[in-house]
Amino acid sequence: MNHAVSLAHSAQCLKKAIPLMVKYRMPVTPINYAIWYCYIQGNKPSLNAELDHVIALQQTCSQDKAKEIFDKHLTQDDLVFFQEMTEKFHTTMEQVQQDISTTLDHSKSFTTSLVDSQNELNMLVDVNSYNEILGCVERLTDDSIAMQDYAREFQTKLAVAYNEIKDLKEALNISKEAADTDTLTGFYNRGKFDSDIVNFCLEYSEQAQEDSLAVLIMFDIDHFKRFNDDFGHQKGDEVLRLVAKKVRENTTEAANVYRYGGEEFCITAYFDTINDIIAFADCIRLAIAKLAIRKKHDVTAKRAISASFGLAILRPFTNSTVLVERADRALYIAKTHGRNRIEIAPDI
Numbered sequence: 402m403n404h405a406v407s408l409a410h411s412a413q414c415l416k417k418a419i420p421l422m423v424k425y426r427m428p429v430t431p432i433n434y435a436i437w438y439c440y441i442q443g444n445k446p447s448l449n450a451e452l453d454h455v456i457a458l459q460q461t462c463s464q465d466k467a468k469e470i471f472d473k474h475l476t477q478d479d480l481v482f483f484q485e486m487t488e489k490f491h492t493t494m495e496q497v498q499q500d501i502s503t504t505l506d507h508s509k510s511f512t513t514s515l516v517d518s519q520n521e522l523n524m525l526v527d528v529n530s531y532n533e534i535l536g537c538v539e540r541l542t543d544d545s546i547a548m549q550d551y552a553r554e555f556q557t558k559l560a561v562a563y564n565e566i567k568d569l570k571e572a573l574n575i576s577k578e579a580a581d582t583d584t585l586t587g588f589y590n591r592g593k594f595d596s597d598i599v600n601f602c603l604e605y606s607e608q609a610q611e612d613s614l615a616v617l618i619m620f621d622i623d624h625f626k627r628f629n630d631d632f633g634h635q636k637g638d639e640v641l642r643l644v645a646k647k648v649r650e651n652t653t654e655a656a657n658v659y660r661y662g663g664e665e666f667c668i669t670a671y672f673d674t675i676n677d678i679i680a681f682a683d684c685i686r687l688a689i690a691k692l693a694i695r696k697k698h699d700v701t702a703k704r705a706i707s708a709s710f711g712l713a714i715l716r717p718f719t720n721s722t723v724l725v726e727r728a729d730r731a732l733y734i735a736k737t738h739g740r741n742r743i744e745i746a747p748d749i
C-alpha cells in the first residue's frame with residue numbers, strides 16, 4: 402500500500418469511513434480504520450467483497466473478524482502506518498478545532514472594528530467638505546467594505562469547517578461509546594471492563610483515601626441456563642434485560658456497571674463503609690429476586706429470577722487480576738452456599 406498520502410487525504414477517507422463505522426457499531430481502532438480506509442479507496446476489491454459479505458450477514462464486523470480481514474489483505478507495516486495516522490488525526494483535529502475557534506473570535510472582532518471605523522469615517526465626511534478628504538475617505542470606506550465582505554466570507558468558511566470538525570468528533574465519540582457498550586443490556590461490555598478495572602485499581606492505589614472503600618461486585622443470574630433450556634433463548638434474553646433494568650434502577654451514576662460475560666455482571670464503585678456496600682448489593686439482589694418470567698404459550702408456567710453476589714474490597718496496590726479473582730471466588734461461594742445471596746471475599 403502506498404503510504405505517501407497527505408493528512409488531508411487521510412482525513413477525507415476517515416470522514417467517509419466514520420459514518421460507516423458508526424452505522425456498523427465498529428470502534429475507530431487502527432485496524433478498523435485501515436480496513437475501511439482501503440474499502441473507501443476501493444483498490445482491493447477482495448477486501449471490499451469480504452467486508453460487504455460480513456456486514457450483510459451480521460450488520461457489524463467483530464474485532465476478531467476485522468483482524469482476520471486485516472491479516473488477509475494488509476500487512477504489519479500498514480498497521481503501524483494506520484496507528485500513526487489515527488493518532489496524528491486525533492491530535493490534528495484537536496489543534497485545528499482550537500485554532501479555528503481562536504481565529505473565529507479574532508475575525509469577529511476584526512469585522513466589528515471595521516464597522517466602527519467606517520462609521521467614524523462617514524461621520525468625518527459629514528463634517529469636512531474638502532474634496533481630497535472626501536475622496537480619501539471614500540476609498541477607505543470602499544476598502545473597508547471589501548475587507549468586511551472578505552472577513553464575513555472567511556468567518557462563514559471557518560464556521561463551516563468548525564462545524565464539520567465538531568460533527569466528526571461527535572461521530573468519533575459515538576463510535577467509541579458504541580464499541581464500549583453491550584447491546585443487549587446497555588451496560589459497558591467486557592472489553593471496557595478489562596481496561597477500566599486496571600485503572601480502577603491504579604487510581605485507588607494512587608489516591609487511596611482512608612475514608613473511602615473501593616469495591617468490585619460480581620454477580621451472576623442463578624440457573625440461567627434453565628431459562629434458555631426451558632423457556633427458549635429469547636426468554637433468556639428477556640431475563641437479562643429485566644435484570645439490567647433492575648440494576649439500573651438501583652445504581653447511581655457513580656457506579657460503573659459492566660456485562661462481564663453471558664449472565665455475569667460486574668459493578669465498580671466507592672462507598673464510605675462496608676455496611677453501605679452490603680446494603681447496596683442487597684438492594685440489587687432483592688430487586689432481582691422480586692422478578693419472575695412467564696413461558697410464552699403457558700402463562701401459568703412462571704419462574705422466579707435471582708442472582709448471587711461476590712464482593713471484593715480493594716486494598717491499595719492490589720493488582721486487578723487478584724481483585725477479579727477474589728470477587729469471582731466469593732461469587733462461587735455464594736453459588737455453592739445456596740445462591741440468591743451475597744458473599745464477601747476475605748482479605749488476603
Ligand SMILES: Nc1nc2c(ncn2[C@@H]2O[C@H](COP(=O)(O)OP(=O)(O)OP(=O)(O)O)[C@@H](O)[C@H]2O)c(=O)[nH]1
Pocket residue numbers: 585621622623624625626627629633634635636637638641662663664736
Ligand atoms: N439467552 C441468552 N443466553 C446466554 C447469553 N449468553 C450466554 N448465555 C447462556 O447462559 C448460560 C449460562 O449457563 P451456566 O454458565 O451453566 O450457568 P447457570 O445456568 O446460570 O448456573 P449457575 O451460574 O451455576 O447458577 C449458557 O447456557 C449460555 O449459553 C445471552 O446473551 N442470551
